[in-house]
Amino acid sequence: PIPCVPWQSQTSGQYQRRVHGGARRQKFRANVKSTAEKAQDIARKNVEWSDEEESSSDSEEWYSGDEHDQRAYQKGGYLKVIPGTTLNGRYQVQKRIGWGHFAMVFLAIDKKAKDDKNKYVALKIQKSSLDYQEAAEEEIPFLEKVREKADETGRDPLNVVKLLDSFVAYGEGKHYVMVFELMGMCPSELLQDFSEGLPIALVKHMMRQLLNGLDFIHTEAGIIHMDIKARKCSLLKTGAVDEAEIKLRKKHYAQRADRKALRDAKKKLEKDASKLGKTKKASQRKIKRLNAKVDEHEELGDLPDEAQASLHFVEKFIQNVR
16 A cells, blocks of 8 residues: 655745744754743744845746746745765755745755665755745744654554755755655646546545654644645655666756756857857857757667656556455
8 A cells, every 4th residue: 555645745844824024033942942842932923024125036937847947046936956976965966856935846866875775855945035944944843843743653654744844055056955755746736647547446535644644743743734736745655766867867857957058158258258258269169169069968768758657656556456
């Protein structure tokens, strides 16, 4: 059986919605108070706002998900993370596995994992504008409280994804990073690939697990979720991580980055040729180098069809229940 986890989606969402405009200035003080006290403090301060505002990324309106769109990584936006990068001296990023208006989510290797079972984790990296920093500051204490209560009760199955770690990374600003156990696909992905609906047996199974998880966070952790939807759930991962596919994605990423750099260099030369002056020759040499690099790209195989993965998931579930 594959449980459905009622928590933060890999692709989007905020744990609580704000009800007023503006930006509340609240510092995140880790390890000063208990998680319960921090959650209560946040609840009391939800109506406290400052008159100052900080501009944030408007990527929700234009961002298509292209990892090489540099606009997404400007001040207030996402953290630019290249596959292979190690964050916090521990988590080596392998590939992006999701994105939403608040954050991007990456598959990473935990270099300090005690065994292969816990080798892979998911990193949710929040945008850096003040609004998104505050959203993370609100979310982390709730997640810590869920983890605390899970450890206290030993409930199994828990049906709620666990926060394993959290830290701060810096790019064009301050980014909160939350480390979660690695989950599988999101039910919203299944709904996209099965537009006419999912098998009723699968839906009933997911709803049972969903209600079990909601019962835990409400009864044990004293939390009301308030925003349940398919894209805010994740399914338990059923198979091993395909390391060959990761290597292939890294190669595709690098080649796309080269082609994007070449296109941008050509556009800049064409648009600003009269203004470049002495740097025109340097731009031309850069284009020549990039052209040579792109010409040397090896031919890569196609990446896996994600829609096919949805089909395999549903077929496997049906086989298990028969």
